[in-house]
Amino acid sequence: MDNQKNIYKKLLPIAILLLTTTNTFAQKVVRYDLYVKDTLVNFAGKEKRAIAVNGQIPMPTLTFTEGDTAEIHVHNLLKEETSLHWHGLFLPNKEDGVPNLTQMPIKPNTTHIYKFPIIQNGTHWYHSHSGLQEQIGMYGNFVMLKKADDKTFRNGIDDLPTLPIVLSEWTNVKPENIHRMLHNANDYPALKKNSVQSYGEAIKAGHFKTKLKNEWKRMLAMDVSDVYYEKILMNGKPSSDLKSIDGKELKAGDKVRLRISNGGASSYFWLTYAGGKITVVANDGNDVEPVEVDRLIIAVSETYDIVVTIPAENTAFEFLATTEDRTNSASMYIGNGIKQLQSPQPRLKYFEGMKMMNDMMKMNGDLDDMGMNMSLNQMDMNVVMYPEITGDSKPKQSENDPNRYNANALADIVTLNYAMLKSPNNTSLPQNAPVKELKFELTGNMNRYVWSLDNKVVSETDKILIKKGENVRIVLYNGSMMRHPMHLHGHDFRLLNGQGENAPLKNIVDIMPMETDTLEFNANVEGDWFFHCHILYHMMSGMGRVFSYENQAPNPLIPNPKLAQRKLFADDRAFHFMAENDFATNGNDGMAMVQGTRWSIGTEWRLGYNDHHGYETETHIGRYIGKMQWLMPFIGFDWRYRKLETDAMGNVHGEKNLFGQTNTKDNRRQFSLGVAYTLPMLVVLQTEIYHDGNLRVQLMREDIPISKRVRASFMVNTDKEYMAGLRYIVNKNIGLTTHYDSDMGLGFGVFLNY
Amino acid sequence: MKSIKILMAITVLLSFTACNAQIKNAKTESVKIFGNCGMCKTTIEKAGNKKKVAKVDWNKDTKMAIITYDAKRTTQDEILKRIALSGYDSEKFLAPNDVYAKLPDCCQYERKAQTVAKVETPKTEVKEDHSTHNHSAMTETRQDVSQLKAVFDNYFAVKDALVKTDGNTSSTKAKELLTAINAVKMDKLTTEEHTVWMKVMKDLAFDAEHIADTKDASHQRDHFMPLSENMYALIKVSKTETPTYYQFCPMANDGKGANWLSKENAVKNPYYGSQMLTCGKVVETIK
Structure with a gap:
C-alpha cells in the first residue's frame, strides 16, 4: 500500500507536468x-x-x-x-x-x-x-519575445515600450560596381569622404614623414571603412520621430527599449544619445547584466538592446547612429517637443591613424602588437584618431603608457567594450565533452582587397569537420589591417571575456587588428554552418569557412552537392574587370585587366597616331604569391610596331638597351617570362626576359597621391624608355592628364576609367 | 543727391536679386534663432549657408533670420539643424550642450528655449512628477526606489562633475542633491532604509550644502569623501535597478585613500580628475 501511495505521489506531479507541457507545447x-x-x-x-x-x-x-x-x-x-x-x-x-x-x-x-x-x-x-x-x-528586424511566464523575464526591461530598429546604408552606386572598384583599389570613395591622405595634405598637417614611412611600408592610405554611403538609414529613414509607442505618447521620465540590429553591408555605427547615458541590456539576442555607457559601437550584423530615458518635458532627444568613419549619420528623435541635438562625432585625425599603423606594421607586412595582448575591443588603436578621446591636436599620451589605447582610461566618457558584457546566467559548456581547438588568423590584403582566413579563401579550403557533442573552441587572431565582424551560423558561442561562468553568449565577434579572441560553443546541431566575416564585400571575397558535422545525414534540399559547392565557390572565384584609357594628343595609353584572388590577366597598350610613334601592347598573365601578394611571376606576350627613323643613307638605326642588346622595336612579336615585385614606396620592379634573350628591367609607380585630386606616375626601363605623368581626377570615371613619353613626346588628354 | 539715392536703391535691388538668383525654387521664411552679437551672426550664417542651396541672414537685434532656400533640395529643418549644431538654439532645435558651452563668452546667449528644458533639469522636479506617475501604477517598493533614486542620481551627477574638475557644475548639482535629500518622505522608506537614513541624513545634508556653497573643487572633494561614505551606507540597504560600483583610490586624502560610488565599473576618479583619471579600483559591486 505504501508503495502504491508513493507511486501516486510521484505520478501526480508528472501528470501535472505533462498536462501543462502539452498546453505550452500546443x-x-x-x-x-x-x-x-x-x-x-x-x-x-x-x-x-x-x-x-x-x-x-x-x-x-x-x-x-x-x-x-x-x-x-x-x-x-x-x-x-x-x-x-x-x-x-x-x-x-x-x-x-x-x-x-x-x-x-x-x-x-x-x-x-x-x-x-x-x-x-x-x-x-x-x-x-x-x-x-x-x-x-x-534586411529586416526579427524579434522573438519571451513567454510571459519566462523565468528570465526582467521587470523594468522586458516590459518597457519597445521599438525594433534596423540600421542600414544606401549608396547610389550599384553594389556590383562597388565590389569591383574595391578590388581595383579605386580611391574615389576616399575622395568623397575627404580621406585621400595625399602628400599635399600630409605636408599641410606636418605629417610628411608619416606619409613617406607609410608608403615605404607599402601601404595605401587607410580609412576605417572602404565604401562611401550617401545616406544612413534607421528603419529606412535618415531622420525620424519617435513620439509614441503602441499608441502611447512618450513623455518625460519614460524609458524606451530599442532593439537595434546593424543591417548595414559594411558600416559600423557609433550609437550616442542626447538624453544621457545608454543602458545596454542585451547583445546578439542574449540578455546581459545592464551596463551604463555613454556610447557604443555596433559591428556589422551585431544586435544590441539598449534602454534610454527621456529626461525632460516637451523635448525630443536625438538618438544618433554615426558611421565609424564619421562621414554620415542617421537620427531618431525620441519624445515630444523641441529637438535636443547630440553633438556629432568629430572628424577622424587620419594622419595620427597612419602614424599608428606605421608603428604597428613590420616591413614584411606582419603586424606587431608590441606585446600588448589586445582583445575584446578594450584597447582601440583608433583612439589616436578620435579627437573626443585624445584631444584635437597631437595626442599627449606617452609611448610607454599601458593605457595609451584604452578609451575608457583616457577620457571621461565610457565606451562599451566586450569585457563589460556579462550574462545573467551560467553559460558554461557541458563539462565532460571532448574539446576541439581551432586557430585562425584573419588575413587580408587591402591593396588588392583579398580577405581570407590563414591566407586561404573559402574556395581554396575544405569544410572543417566537427563532431556532434564536442566543445569547439576557436582562437582568432586578426593579422589584417581592418576589423572584422566574424559570424557563426546556427550556434551561439561564449566569448571568453574574463566573466568566468557568466561569459556572454554571442554569434558575432568584432575583432580589431592585432586582437586575439577566444570563443567556444557546444556542437549540437548537425549541418553545414557558415562561419564568415559579415562585411558583405569581405564575405564575397571569400573570407570564411564552413563547419560541417562528421557523418551527418545529407541535406534533402541539396540534391547535387558537387554542383552546389561549385556555385558556392563561384563567389570568391569571380574575376573583377577594370579598364582605363588616356585619350591624349600624342597617342592612346591604356590597360585592361581581370583579376581574381590569385590570378591577374592584364593587357597594356600604347597606340600612337602614326607609324613613327608606333603601336604596342603587352599582355601578362601572372599569379600573386604570398600573403601580401607583393610578388607576381608572369608570362607575357609583346607585340609592337614602330617605324624607326632612317638616316640619309637609308640605314635603319636599331635601338640598343642598357645591356647593349639590340632591340627589335620594328614589328616585333615576343614571348617573355618575368616577375613583378612591389618595392617599398609601392614602386613595382618588373624584370622580364624575352624569348630572343633580351632582358628588360622596369621601375614603375602609378597613382602617387600628390593632392586630394592629383595623382602622379612614372616609369623608366632599360630599353631607355621613360614616362612621367600627372592626372587630375574629375569624377569616378573621368580624369584630365598630361604626360611625357619617350616614344610619343608630350601630350595632354582625357582619361577614362572603368 | 536724388539720383545717388536712386542709384543706390537700384544697386541694392540688383545685388539682392543677384544673390537670390543663385538659389532655384527659392522659398523664403523668417524664423527665430537665439544669439547675441555680430560674432554669433557670422557663425549662424556660415553654418546655415550652402552654396546655391540656402542663404541665411540673421538680425542680431530682432533675433530673426531670413532663410532663403531651394525647396527642392533642402528643408528649413536641415538648415536649422546645422545652425543648432554650431551652437545656436531655434524654436525647433536645441544645440548640444557641449557645443553651446564652447561658444565664446560674448556669444553665450541666454538660452531661452532651454528654459523649457530647465523645468526638468532640476531632477527633483521630474522625479516628483515621475514618482507621482508611479504612485498609481507601481507597487510600494518601486516607490521607495524612486524616493532615494533622486538622491543617488544627484550624487552621481556631483561625482561626474568632480571627475571633470568642474566646480560650477558640482556646486549646482549639490544644490539639487540637497533639494532631493529634503524631499525624501521618510514614511515611504523601508525599515532598513529608514534606520540608515536617520543615521546619515544630517551628514548628507551638511556635506551637500558645503559642496554647493563653494566652487572650489578641492574643497568640494574634502566634503565629497564623507558624502560618499554615507551614500555607500545608504545604497547598501536600498534597491537600485542597476548595479553600483564602490570604488577606491589609495592616493586620495593625502595617501589615506578614499572611496566613491559609480554606476560604471570603469574607474573615473573624482578626487583627481584628469590628473589621475584611472587611479583606483572597484572594491565592491552593489546590486
Whole structure:
C-alpha cells in the first residue's frame, strides 16, 4: 500500500507536468508571406534599383514568441535568385538560408517555405544571403519575445515600450560596381569622404614623414571603412520621430527599449544619445547584466538592446547612429517637443591613424602588437584618431603608457567594450565533452582587397569537420589591417571575456587588428554552418569557412552537392574587370585587366597616331604569391610596331638597351617570362626576359597621391624608355592628364576609367 | 543727391536679386534663432549657408533670420539643424550642450528655449512628477526606489562633475542633491532604509550644502569623501535597478585613500580628475 501511495505521489506531479507541457507545447504557427520584388527608390537624389519585400525597405519586422512555429513563405518575384538567412537563430540546417550550402537558391517566380520552431528569444534580424542583395534593401528586424511566464523575464526591461530598429546604408552606386572598384583599389570613395591622405595634405598637417614611412611600408592610405554611403538609414529613414509607442505618447521620465540590429553591408555605427547615458541590456539576442555607457559601437550584423530615458518635458532627444568613419549619420528623435541635438562625432585625425599603423606594421607586412595582448575591443588603436578621446591636436599620451589605447582610461566618457558584457546566467559548456581547438588568423590584403582566413579563401579550403557533442573552441587572431565582424551560423558561442561562468553568449565577434579572441560553443546541431566575416564585400571575397558535422545525414534540399559547392565557390572565384584609357594628343595609353584572388590577366597598350610613334601592347598573365601578394611571376606576350627613323643613307638605326642588346622595336612579336615585385614606396620592379634573350628591367609607380585630386606616375626601363605623368581626377570615371613619353613626346588628354 | 539715392536703391535691388538668383525654387521664411552679437551672426550664417542651396541672414537685434532656400533640395529643418549644431538654439532645435558651452563668452546667449528644458533639469522636479506617475501604477517598493533614486542620481551627477574638475557644475548639482535629500518622505522608506537614513541624513545634508556653497573643487572633494561614505551606507540597504560600483583610490586624502560610488565599473576618479583619471579600483559591486 505504501508503495502504491508513493507511486501516486510521484505520478501526480508528472501528470501535472505533462498536462501543462502539452498546453505550452500546443504550438502556435505564425505565418508570414514575403513577396520579394524589384523596385525603384530615391534615397539620395537619384532613382535607383532596389529590392523591396511586401513593398517596403527594410523588409517587414517579423515577430514571434518563444515556442511558436515560424512558417515563412518567400515568393521570389525578382528576375534573379534569392534566399533569406535568419541571422542568429537556432534552427535545422536546411532552414538556415545560405544558397548553395543549406539549400538551393530560390529561383525567380517560385515560392520557398521556411518552417522552424522558435526555441529562443531576443533581438535578431534577417537578410538575403544571395550575392549583394543585402546592400539594396533585403534586411529586416526579427524579434522573438519571451513567454510571459519566462523565468528570465526582467521587470523594468522586458516590459518597457519597445521599438525594433534596423540600421542600414544606401549608396547610389550599384553594389556590383562597388565590389569591383574595391578590388581595383579605386580611391574615389576616399575622395568623397575627404580621406585621400595625399602628400599635399600630409605636408599641410606636418605629417610628411608619416606619409613617406607609410608608403615605404607599402601601404595605401587607410580609412576605417572602404565604401562611401550617401545616406544612413534607421528603419529606412535618415531622420525620424519617435513620439509614441503602441499608441502611447512618450513623455518625460519614460524609458524606451530599442532593439537595434546593424543591417548595414559594411558600416559600423557609433550609437550616442542626447538624453544621457545608454543602458545596454542585451547583445546578439542574449540578455546581459545592464551596463551604463555613454556610447557604443555596433559591428556589422551585431544586435544590441539598449534602454534610454527621456529626461525632460516637451523635448525630443536625438538618438544618433554615426558611421565609424564619421562621414554620415542617421537620427531618431525620441519624445515630444523641441529637438535636443547630440553633438556629432568629430572628424577622424587620419594622419595620427597612419602614424599608428606605421608603428604597428613590420616591413614584411606582419603586424606587431608590441606585446600588448589586445582583445575584446578594450584597447582601440583608433583612439589616436578620435579627437573626443585624445584631444584635437597631437595626442599627449606617452609611448610607454599601458593605457595609451584604452578609451575608457583616457577620457571621461565610457565606451562599451566586450569585457563589460556579462550574462545573467551560467553559460558554461557541458563539462565532460571532448574539446576541439581551432586557430585562425584573419588575413587580408587591402591593396588588392583579398580577405581570407590563414591566407586561404573559402574556395581554396575544405569544410572543417566537427563532431556532434564536442566543445569547439576557436582562437582568432586578426593579422589584417581592418576589423572584422566574424559570424557563426546556427550556434551561439561564449566569448571568453574574463566573466568566468557568466561569459556572454554571442554569434558575432568584432575583432580589431592585432586582437586575439577566444570563443567556444557546444556542437549540437548537425549541418553545414557558415562561419564568415559579415562585411558583405569581405564575405564575397571569400573570407570564411564552413563547419560541417562528421557523418551527418545529407541535406534533402541539396540534391547535387558537387554542383552546389561549385556555385558556392563561384563567389570568391569571380574575376573583377577594370579598364582605363588616356585619350591624349600624342597617342592612346591604356590597360585592361581581370583579376581574381590569385590570378591577374592584364593587357597594356600604347597606340600612337602614326607609324613613327608606333603601336604596342603587352599582355601578362601572372599569379600573386604570398600573403601580401607583393610578388607576381608572369608570362607575357609583346607585340609592337614602330617605324624607326632612317638616316640619309637609308640605314635603319636599331635601338640598343642598357645591356647593349639590340632591340627589335620594328614589328616585333615576343614571348617573355618575368616577375613583378612591389618595392617599398609601392614602386613595382618588373624584370622580364624575352624569348630572343633580351632582358628588360622596369621601375614603375602609378597613382602617387600628390593632392586630394592629383595623382602622379612614372616609369623608366632599360630599353631607355621613360614616362612621367600627372592626372587630375574629375569624377569616378573621368580624369584630365598630361604626360611625357619617350616614344610619343608630350601630350595632354582625357582619361577614362572603368 | 536724388539720383545717388536712386542709384543706390537700384544697386541694392540688383545685388539682392543677384544673390537670390543663385538659389532655384527659392522659398523664403523668417524664423527665430537665439544669439547675441555680430560674432554669433557670422557663425549662424556660415553654418546655415550652402552654396546655391540656402542663404541665411540673421538680425542680431530682432533675433530673426531670413532663410532663403531651394525647396527642392533642402528643408528649413536641415538648415536649422546645422545652425543648432554650431551652437545656436531655434524654436525647433536645441544645440548640444557641449557645443553651446564652447561658444565664446560674448556669444553665450541666454538660452531661452532651454528654459523649457530647465523645468526638468532640476531632477527633483521630474522625479516628483515621475514618482507621482508611479504612485498609481507601481507597487510600494518601486516607490521607495524612486524616493532615494533622486538622491543617488544627484550624487552621481556631483561625482561626474568632480571627475571633470568642474566646480560650477558640482556646486549646482549639490544644490539639487540637497533639494532631493529634503524631499525624501521618510514614511515611504523601508525599515532598513529608514534606520540608515536617520543615521546619515544630517551628514548628507551638511556635506551637500558645503559642496554647493563653494566652487572650489578641492574643497568640494574634502566634503565629497564623507558624502560618499554615507551614500555607500545608504545604497547598501536600498534597491537600485542597476548595479553600483564602490570604488577606491589609495592616493586620495593625502595617501589615506578614499572611496566613491559609480554606476560604471570603469574607474573615473573624482578626487583627481584628469590628473589621475584611472587611479583606483572597484572594491565592491552593489546590486
